[in-house]
Amino acid sequence: MDSPAFQPIQGMSDLAAPEIFLWQRLEAAAREVMRLWAFTEVRTPALEYTHLFTRSLGDTTDVVQKEMYTFEDRGGRSLTLRPEGTAGVIRHVSGLGAEGEGARLYYIGPMFRSERPQAGRKRQFHQLGVEAFGAPNPAADAEVIALQLQLFAAWGLQGYTLDLNTRGVPEDRAAVTHGLQEAARPHLGALCEDCRRRFETNSLRLLDCKKESCQQLVAGLPPTTQFMGEASRKYLDDVLRLLGQLGINAKVNPRLVRGLDYYVHTVWEIRHGALGAQDALAGGGRYQVALGDKTFQGVGFAIGLERAIMAVQKDNPPLAAAAPQTVAWLVALGDAAREANLQLAKQLRCAGLACGMELGARSMKAQMRAANKSGARWVIIRGENELTAGTAALKNLADGAQQDVPLAELAARLKA
RNA sequence: GUGGAUGUAGCUCAGUUUGGCAGAGCACCAGGUUGUGGCCCUGGCUGUCGCGGGUUCAAAUCCCGUCAUCCACCCCA
Numbered sequence: 001m002d003s004p005a006f007q008p009i010q011g012m013s014d015l016a017a018p019e020i021f022l023w024q025r026l027e028a029a030a031r032e033v034m035r036l037w038a039f040t041e042v043r044t045p046a047l048e049y050t051h052l053f054t055r056s057l058g059d060t061t062d063v064v065q066k067e068m069y070t071f072e073d074r075g076g077r078s079l080t081l082r083p084e085g086t087a088g089v090i091r092h093v094s095g096l097g098a099e100g101e102g103a104r105l106y107y108i109g110p111m112f113r114s115e116r117p118q119a120g121r122k123r124q125f126h127q128l129g130v131e132a133f134g135a136p137n138p139a140a141d142a143e144v145i146a147l148q149l150q151l152f153a154a155w156g157l158q159g160y161t162l163d164l165n166t167r168g169v170p171e172d173r174a175a176v177t178h179g180l181q182e183a184a185r186p187h188l189g190a191l192c193e194d195c196r197r198r199f200e201t202n203s204l205r206l207l208d209c210k211k212e213s214c215q216q217l218v219a220g221l222p223p224t225t226q227f228m229g230e231a232s233r234k235y236l237d238d239v240l241r242l243l244g245q246l247g248i249n250a251k252v253n254p255r256l257v258r259g260l261d262y263y264v265h266t267v268w269e270i271r272h273g274a275l276g277a278q279d280a281l282a283g284g285g286r287y288q289v290a291l292g293d294k295t296f297q298g299v300g301f302a303i304g305l306e307r308a309i310m311a312v313q314k315d316n317p318p319l320a321a322a323a324p325q326t327v328a329w330l331v332a333l334g335d336a337a338r339e340a341n342l343q344l345a346k347q348l349r350c351a352g353l354a355c356g357m358e359l360g361a362r363s364m365k366a367q368m369r370a371a372n373k374s375g376a377r378w379v380i381i382r383g384e385n386e387l388t389a390g391t392a393a394l395k396n397l398a399d400g401a402q403q404d405v406p407l408a409e410l411a412a413r414l415k416a
Numbered sequence: 417g418u419g420g421a422u423g424u425a426g427c428u429c430a431g432u433u434u435g436g437c438a439g440a441g442c443a444c445c446a447g448g449u450u451g452u453g454g455c456c457c458u459g460g461c462u463g464u465c466g467c468g469g470g471u472u473c474a475a476a477u478c479c480c481g482u483c484a485u486c487c488a489c490c491c492c493a
Contacts, residue, residue, distance in 0.1 A: 062491050119485060127493060149485055304493030333451060368453040
């Protein structure tokens with residue numbers, strides 16, 4: 001293989017044909033859904049000042065502590081390749097002033113996390129995300145969740161599950177932590193090593209330990225909503241009620257935990273069976289982020305596109321297999337015909353017909369083979385005879401039928 | 417960051433146990449047909465055996481290191 005210097009960086013890879021066709025199709029379908037739901041695209045820089053992420057994500061989170069690509073620029077300022085999209089969008093909205101209130105934005109682009117790669121996990125990966133700004137309002141949460149499910153419908157996804165939970169309001173947090181710790185304390189000895197550490201550092205994390213022994217203990221703990229105020233419980237109930245009116249049957253998973261500090265109220269996660277151990281296809285939630293002297297509130301989600309691609313390949317194979325095709329392939333015999341075909345191909349392309357042709361002087365057999373491989377429906381053959389007559393031999397590759405067609409009629413015949 | 421598996425032609429992989437000429441299928445190219453694809457037949461091209469070092473008369477094969485990929489942990493999308 002190549003020497004190391006010419007390999008991509010670990011966990012980063014090229015996206016090319018044929019998978020790129022599926023990427024393009026998913027993105028095109030998503031943009032159309034976004035238009036219908038009245039969200040507009042924003043493209044923020046991949047590189048931001050480090051403190052944007054430490055401040056918004058919370059500097060005790062794993063993402064900030066262990067996974068960021070951080071380095072200094074020539075002026076000694078600390079920069080970070082964005083590990084997620086929300087912080088940059090909030091920074092963007094913060095610059096809009098009053099115009100940014102109620103902004104409805106989406107983004108598609110690469111994110112960077114320095115984790116050990118595995119199935120469904122790259123160091124450069126891609127997310128499609130949505131952010132709807134505004135004060136907490138269950139209708140906004142329900143609308144954004146409905147939008148997300150609409151995207152999955154547009155992609156033909158079926159094999160996913162939606163889990164919903166609430167983080168409550170920031171004022172609930174101390175009570176939740178305290179309540180969980182008191183409830184778990186009698187079982188400390190039976191918990192796994194990781195969970196005994198989590199008990200101190202991040203007790204919410206006890207809830208989603210993968211070990212079965214821990215899960216059984218956790219199942220006996222009271223739901224976190226029990227430690228929250230009445231307003232937080234009502235907010236969750238309202239979101240569920242509105243989702244029901246939209247025909248969405250969400251189930252509350254009291255053990256669902258989201259990793260980032262900025263979440264308040266509704267959080268949710270979508271998992272898919274085709275994804276291996278990293279089965280989270282998407283995550284979302286309502287957030288509250290203080291930037292400067294202003295607090296930004298909104299609700300949004302992010303979909304992992306590499307994982308969405310895997311899921312579509314499983315749930316919707318026809319969409320995953322489809323490739324763009326040329327309409328016609330031009331075959332030339334002799335230099336004069338080849339030059340004439342270059343002009344003809346330009347005319348047909350300007351008329352909206354996708355054409356391919358061989359630019360070198362290859363045998364007719366080789367050109368026909370290339371035509372066949374291209375998947376074109378038609379072959380346009382021209383040699384001395386056709387040049388003199390002002391015609392082209394038009395052959396249908398499916399049934400082999402062939403006839404001479406005047407050049408003036410060619411485009412119309414190809415469109416038929 | 418931790419653990420396991422794997423790296424041989426463009427692709428999928430044999431060959432490694434027991435050191436002895438670098439292999440197959442697919443793909444690609446050409447011919448079989450002086451202007452006709454697919455199917456078929458014939459022929460042909462393709463290699464830093466991931467990289468670096470060591471052992472040996474001799475290394476794809478054994479040893480050490482390193483890089484990468486895959487899978488899992490952790491964590492997340």
